Amino acid sequence: MDTNSESATNSKDGTKKDESRLQDSANSSGQSVNHHNRGDSTESAPLRPHTGRDIRWEAINSISAKEPLGLSHFRLLKRLGYGDIGSVYLAELKGTNAFFAIKVMDKGSLASRNKLVRAQTEREILGLLDHPFLPTLYSYFETDKFYCLVMEFCSGGNLHSLRQKQPNKYFTEEAARFFAAEVLLAIEYLHMLGIVYRDLKPENVLVREQGHIMLSDFDLSLRCSVNPTLVKSNTTYVNSGNASAAGILENENSMHSTTSSSFFPRILASKKNRKSKSELGLFMGGAMPELMAEPTDVRSMSFVGTHEYLAPEIIRGEGHGSAVDWWTFGIFLYELLHGITPFKGSGNRATLFNVVGQPLKFPESPQVSSAVRDLIRGLLVKEPHKRIAYKRGATEIKQHPFFEGTNWALVRSATPPHVPAPVDFSQFASKETPHKVPEVKNEKKNTTDHSSHTDFECF
Structure with a gap:
């Protein structure tokens, strides 16, 4: 879903349907229920380290310290995007000059379509995140009819729209490397938390006002357990066509393992027994240790994603794990550089057939470096256990x-x-009353001119 994207289509017909429903909910007495005050609540938690100077936290806290936050505290200004389980609106917190993106999900619609678990999973994941390339959840609240997530607003649109504005509709290799590096760090962090993203595509990569990215939309994500391990690093890159990630891992010595719920293992001893950096380097044979936190044991049978980005193991129905994120990372990088995806067919069925049965090919133009071609080939290996990063995760790609x-x-x-x-x-500024917002219905995601990027979920 194009969450909080300025470029998302704002359907005039859609914004006039059942206009009074959400507004009546905002104006009704006692409209905020089951306030977000659990242990993972962003309101009860301290400020996130990378958002220490965020005026939006101050604005939220100025209200929530006095009373439970609800829809009546916001002016809803514009619909930014919509997806399978909700719509996203630009909103101003009244009296603060602070702007947010609010995802509104209709309880009745979610229940009738068995989507309540997806909404709950997204809320829980957002509450865990604390990373500069991932969204901040400022608050969560409910009304009688809606679930509402108050999130960070990204003013720069998404990478799909930005790519469309480039000469020949693709990025330079330097620009693609910049965006891919930030996305890679975001996925690495998610995997450390035991979260398989499963929905990477340019439409879900938003651009902040400073030009850095923010990964969005977690309603298709999968939560699982993860076992962080500190390993002795073999930093020599092995060509992905000649060796598997598993083969590289076999040459490494596991130094530490933990099943702690924290995604970082305890790698430092107490001050009394702590070794110096030089001693640690000698202990590791001259190489600094690597943190490996790839959730390799997860298996899901869900059929979820976007046709052009689906990994072969999902299409074949053989169960999938975190390696699907590395496949989609390869498709993502290919599209940034070439303006198209590598397996797109004449229709959705043809696309799925190509993903499973057709070899990877690169167009003659534009010319890209042999290095990025090698990386994409390593990522787009159809057998997940032979795919680059299958075992060592983002470390290998870095x-x-x-x-x-x-x-x-x-x-x-x-x-x-x-x-x-x-x-x-x-x-x-001249709008005195909140923007009236339609009933949140089951609408297809806005895909601009990416008509084949149709999201679906089957069980």
Whole structure:
């Protein structure tokens, strides 16, 4: 879903349907129920480290400290996008000049279509996230008819729309490397938390006002257990066509394992017994240790995703795990560089057939480096256990020659290839009453001109 994307289609007919329903809910007395005050609540939790100077936290806390937050506290200004389980609106918190994206989900619609679990999973995942390339959940509340997630608003649209604006509708290799690096870090973090994303595509990669990305839309994500392990690193890259990730792992010595719910293992001893960095380096044979936190044991039989991005193991119905995210990462990188996906057919059935049965091919134009071709080939291996990153996760991709020279510790400080024009929020200043919002119905995701990017879920 194109959540909080400025480029998402704002259907005039859709915004006039049953206009009074959500507004009546916002204005009704006692409209906020089951307030988000659990242990994973973003309201009861401390500020997230990467959002320490976020004025939106101050705005939310200024209201929630006095009374439970609800729809009546917001002016809903514009519908930004819609998907299978809800619609997303640009909203202003009254009296604060702080803007948010609010995802509104109709309880009745979710219940009638057996989507309540998906909505609950997305809420729980958003409550866990604390990463500069993932969304911040500021609040959650319910009305009699709706579930509402108050999230970060991204003003720069999504990468699909931004790609359409590029010369020849594809990015330069330098720009693609920038976006892919940030997406890779986001997926690595999700896997550390035991979350398989399953819905990577340019439409779900939003652009913040500074030009950095934010991965969005977690209603198709899968939660599972993960066992973080500290391993001795073999940093020499092995060509993906000649060796599997499993073969590389066999040459490494496991140094530590934990089943702690925390995604970081306890790798440092107490101050009394803690070794110096030099001693640690000698202990590891001269190589710094790697944190491996790939949820390799997960298996799901769900048939979920976007046709052009579906991994072969999903289509074959043989069960899938975290390796599907590395397949979609390969498709994503291919599309950024070429403006098309590699297995697109004349229709959805033809596309699925191509994914399973057709070899990977690269167009003659544009010309891309041999390094990125090698990475894409390693990611788009049809057998998941032979796919790059199958065992070692993002660590293996980071060491690929395509990302040579990338300072992973300072990715957040790198200069973006595109900085969106600032949004003029003054255009909404004259509106005295909240924007009336339609009933949230089961609508297909907005896909702009990506007509074959149809999301579906079958069990």
